[in-house]
Amino acid sequence: MSSIPLGVSIGIFYKFNISHLISVFAWSFSEKTLIDAIQMHGELLSFVFGPVPSRRLGKSLGINNIPPKTCSYSCVYCQLGRTTNLSIERRKFYDPDDIVESLRKKLENFRGKIDYVTFVPDGEPTLDKFIGFEAEAIKQVTDFPLAVLTNSSLLFMEDVRKDLMNFDLVSLKIDAVSERTWKKINRPHPSLSLEEILRGIELFSKNFEGKLITETMLVNGLNSDSSSIREVANFLSKVGPEKAYISVPTRPPAEKWVKPANEEKLVEAHESFEETLGKNKVELLTGYEGPEFHLGGDPAEALLAILAVHPMRIDYAHQAISRMNRSPGEIIGKLIEEEKLKIVKYHGKEFLVRKLAK
Ligand code: SF4
Numbered sequence: 001m002s003s004i005p006l007g008v009s010i011g012i013f014y015k016f017n018i019s020h021l022i023s024v025f026a027w028s029f030s031e032k033t034l035i036d037a038i039q040m041h042g043e044l045l046s047f048v049f050g051p052v053p054s055r056r057l058g059k060s061l062g063i064n065n066i067p068p069k070t071c072s073y074s075c076v077y078c079q080l081g082r083t084t085n086l087s088i089e090r091r092k093f094y095d096p097d098d099i100v101e102s103l104r105k106k107l108e109n110f111r112g113k114i115d116y117v118t119f120v121p122d123g124e125p126t127l128d129k130f131i132g133f134e135a136e137a138i139k140q141v142t143d144f145p146l147a148v149l150t151n152s153s154l155l156f157m158e159d160v161r162k163d164l165m166n167f168d169l170v171s172l173k174i175d176a177v178s179e180r181t182w183k184k185i186n187r188p189h190p191s192l193s194l195e196e197i198l199r200g201i202e203l204f205s206k207n208f209e210g211k212l213i214t215e216t217m218l219v220n221g222l223n224s225d226s227s228s229i230r231e232v233a234n235f236l237s238k239v240g241p242e243k244a245y246i247s248v249p250t251r252p253p254a255e256k257w258v259k260p261a262n263e264e265k266l267v268e269a270h271e272s273f274e275e276t277l278g279k280n281k282v283e284l285l286t287g288y289e290g291p292e293f294h295l296g297g298d299p300a301e302a303l304l305a306i307l308a309v310h311p312m313r314i315d316y317a318h319q320a321i322s323r324m325n326r327s328p329g330e331i332i333g334k335l336i337e338e339e340k341l342k343i344v345k346y347h348g349k350e351f352l353v354r355k356l357a358k
Helices: 006-010 018-026 031-040 096-108 131-141 158-164 179-186 194-207 226-239 263-277 299-307 314-323 328-337
Strands: 048-054 058-063 116-119 146-150 169-173 211-217 243-247 282-285 341-346 349-354
Touching (some): 116 131, 131 146, 131 158, 211 226, 243 263, 263 282, 263 349, 299 314, 299 341, 314 328, 314 349, 328 341
Parallel strands (some): 058 116, 116 146, 169 211
Antiparallel strands (some): 341 349
16 A cells, blocks of 8 residues: 555665565565565665655655555556555565564664654555554654554454554545445455455444544546545545545556546545535645645745645635735636646536646
């Protein structure tokens, strides 16, 4: 369940000469070969990378506890390419003590501030059957809050739900709640059942006491139609996330034909999710990491920053800019001309939304 570009993840293999790297990739990542490789070469792998900036998590120090493309899904939009090891078997990929030690060492020399230590591997983090142990051990090493980004597919397993209770923040992927759409977009392992997964998500969300957020990736023509959007919105109301994020593919996807949902669909999804979840519970992740919105300063920049997160009714935008003693027509007109934002009609109202990069 990764949001990190492959280049970053390859970067974690420090002290690892290229022939080792090639041979490990060629070995198809069997458990034994990877563990042997680590043991043979002592401190070969670092499992920690970053910190990397994240709109959801602020500044996050990443932990990669899964070999590349070992996942229970093979999402059509995955930025890491097609899944090469499609699996739902929880197992030991690395020595859990090495993962914790790797973080301890990184923190020893780390003087900056981070918001989260985050499990964000090149696959599905809960496939690691020691993730619960690692989370507990990490809590002994640092006071930084601990987060995990999961595709949710193994939450039907009681031990996975229990392991994730050790986290301060859990981000759940929920792209589709209808069998057909789920199979098309997430291309799950054949033994997975969507019904069981959704039940597992509900069970987990009822008992989890940390911060629960969700992410829904909108892919044009797959889950961007009105009924798919409404179905996901209705399901999210049972989950009750603190924040539901809506994203679109912004990096090269596993399948070339994948296209992001358009701005009209983003507005529709944002409004539909807000109707079921409430105000300020929904944010867009459209790839634009602009400056934080702040009153004062440059109103055009401030407007772009807020539109990266929420579509805004055009009349509200006019009022906000007028309060800054600037001309709304001029500023909005210029941003439209520069193709930085566009006007979208939804339910008889006009909204401003950031234009997606082509
Ligand atoms: S296939 Fe899907 S769930 Fe697996 S790493 Fe890629 S985006 Fe995440």
